[in-house]
Amino acid sequence: MANILILYYSKSGNTKKMAEYIADGAAHVLGADVRLLSVYEATADDVLWCEGLALGSPTQLGVMAAEMKKFWEDNIDLWQHIDGKIGCAFSSQGGWGGGAELTCQNLLTLLMNFGFLVFGVSDYVAHQFTLHYGAVIAGEPRLDREIASCRLLGQRLAEWVSCFIDGKKELHPLNGHYKRNPWD
Numbered sequence: 565m566a567n568i569l570i571l572y573y574s575k576s577g578n579t580k581k582m583a584e585y586i587a588d589g590a591a592h593v594l595g596a597d598v599r600l601l602s603v604y605e606a607t608a609d610d611v612l613w614c615e616g617l618a619l620g621s622p623t624q625l626g627v628m629a630a631e632m633k634k635f636w637e638d639n640i641d642l643w644q645h646i647d648g649k650i651g652c653a654f655s656s657q658g659g660w661g662g663g664a665e666l667t668c669q670n671l672l673t674l675l676m677n678f679g680f681l682v683f684g685v686s687d688y689v690a691h692q693f694t695l696h697y698g699a700v701i702a703g704e705p706r707l708d709r710e711i712a713s714c715r716l717l718g719q720r721l722a723e724w725v726s727c728f729i730d731g732k733k734e735l736h737p738l739n740g741h742y743k744r745n746p747w748d
């Protein structure tokens with residue numbers, strides 16, 4: 565069983581929609597058990613429970629929202645108890661170039677501080693559309709490629725947890741059970 569937590573903060577609903585698609589992508593991997601929780605719903609026990617964590621925040625002033633940082637500050641007792649879990653990031657920004665990738669890096673830095681093993685995704689989901697540092701969207705995910713990038717992030721998170729924590733080597737994405745980069 566791959567325990568996956570999608571943990572997000574969303575002020576106006578866009579990052580929440582991303583989180584829902586990411587949860588959907590993770591749930592499609594065999595054996596995944598997925599929790600989708602906001603920073604107001606999640607507890608330290610949810611973080612302890614998970615083996616893989618997708619962390620999402622709107623881009624606010626080029627970094628994560630204060631509410632997300634506060635969740636981790638409030639749960640600082642987790643520090644040195646959650647090392648070795650697998651993490652990734654996602655962010656909604658107001659417009660392209662608004663800093664969502666910087667926010668992903670900011671979220672990944674926080675996860676690294678807690679000892680997470682963090683990853684990006686090399687695959688393209690459409691022509692000129694990828695998620696190398698996490699899923700990034702302007703506004704809410706509407707287009708097929710935007711939804712696909714969110715789903716792929718969740719799928720990849722569950723695949724890495726299944727492969728590296730649960731030992732299901734057959735779920736390694738390079739084993740060719742689906743076509744990578746079909747637009748290249």
Ligand SMILES: Cc1cc2nc3c(=O)[nH]c(=O)nc-3n(C[C@H](O)[C@H](O)[C@H](O)COP(=O)(O)O)c2cc1C
Pocket residue numbers: 573574575576577578579580621622623624625626627656657658659661662663664702703704
């Ligand atoms: C205080 C604040 C700061 C923001 N700063 C940025 C920013 O630096 N870059 C950007 O592209 N959008 C910025 N935005 C816009 C949000 O990132 C954008 O509306 C996002 O889609 C909101 O996601 P949400 O619906 O999950 O809250 C900011 C919004 C707020 C409220």
